[in-house]
Amino acid sequence: MMAISSLRQLVIEIKPAQLSIEYRLGRVKVDLTESLADLGLKGPTRLGRDAAQKGWQAAQEGIAKKARKGDRLRWNITAKGALLLEPPPQEVCTINVDMAPKHRPEISVVPGWLRIYASTASVQVELTHNASGTNGKSGLVNQYV
Secondary structure, eight states, X not given: OOOGGGEEEEEEEEEOOEEEEEEEOOEEEEEOHHHHHHXXXXXXXXXXXXXXXXXXXXXXXXXXXXXXXXXXXHHTBOTTOOBOOOOOOOOOOOOOOOOSOOSOOEEEEEOOEEEEEEEOOEEEEEEEEOTTOOOSOOOOOOOOO
16 A cells, blocks of 8 residues: 555546547439329420420421322312312221329439447556655645545
8 A cells, every 4th residue: 555645646647438420311312204294294394395396296297288188189180170179087086095104203212321430438547656665754645626
């Protein structure tokens, strides 16, 4: 056992524990563009693009129809000058039985992650004392409360 008079220095070094947590949440992206377009719910860009395509196609079909009609009229002139007109087109009733939407939603997943770094705490106590022994004098000890 050490006497208080031989106590010279007491050093306590404390390293606190450290904890580091890093994370990124996972993300799920659902693209319903094609599915909604199948139902007739299109965005303005897609509506414009589709309308332009239909207009172009209708114009081409109209030009072709007029050209065919002109060819028929040219060949169908009789000697008496009568024209054989093209009969009116018959309307066809169609029933469309279909499933909507035809396209599945596009789903993409970006996984998240979690990293935990931890270090333990440490305490280091260093006690130095007078090795010369007791000399009969009382030493001064500081107290901290």
